Amino acid sequence: MIGRRSRFDQAMNKPNYLYGIIGLLVGLFIGYVGTTQINTTLRPADRNGNSAVTSNALPPDHPPTGGSSGDAESASSGTMMSSKSGGQGGGSGAVKWTAPTRWDAKPAGGMRAATYLIPAAKGDSEGAECAVFENLGGGVQDNISRWIGQFEKPDGAPNQSQGTINGLTVTTVEVSGTFKGGGQMMGQSSGPKTGYRLLGAIVEGPEGDVFFKLTGPAKTVAAAQGEFQAMLKSLKKSK
Secondary structure, eight states: OHHHHHHHHHHHHSOOHHHHHHHHHHHHHHHHHHHHHHHHHHOHHHHTTOOTTTOOOOOTTOOOSOOOHHHHHHTSTTOOEEOTTSSEEEEETTEEEEEOTTSEEEOOBTTEEEEEEEOOOTTOSSOEEEEEEESOSSOHHHHHHHHHHTEEEESSOOEEEEEEETTEEEEEEEEEEEEOOSSOOTTOOOSOEEEEEEEEEEEEETTEEEEEEEEEEHHHHHHHHHHHHHHHHTOEEOO
16 A cells, blocks of 8 residues: 555656646747737837728828829920019920910920910900921921911911021011911811901021911901010020
8 A cells, every 4th residue: 555655656757848848838828818918019000000001191290192284294395384574484395485374275286396375355256276286297497388388268378478586597477368277276167267367477596497486366366466476576595
């Protein structure tokens, strides 16, 4: 009996490694769960009720990620901008000018360095358009003749002259009558138009000719003639 009891006591007092390992694993698990819970509670995104993982908001000092249509417009050669003189600044290559503020400037595109829409004068059903072209083929006289040829029944002989403005040679032309077209103008119907008038100017710039063509009903063009001439007088070399 004594021998059996001694062996039993030794078995009961012998270290139980299995229980120790299990206790260690349970302790590690409890510690991991507790640490995760604390970190989750203290996260700024959770305190604000928002998820930091799914948020797409940029920091306040992050630069813009996109541009506007206005930026794209400013990249064109005929960019419209404000002018200290009270007009609209325009440019094409090495030539720049100031357009009247009353004219509605439209974006440049294709061969057009600029397009201006002019409000209709009293009595006219349509307004006028002043288009500024660059990189047109042909010489000065060829284009003047082409403009004159766009009138089916001219009212008298065209008035053509040439002069110098701020070191630039400028050839001008005036013609009126039934305008049979040279491409549809912005905001206007197509087809022959009676009682129309054209004011044209071709500037011989350092990097190529620049073409100014104002076309519209006679009254509207007459009302804008002084503004057109003032714009031509503002012509100068960019460099």
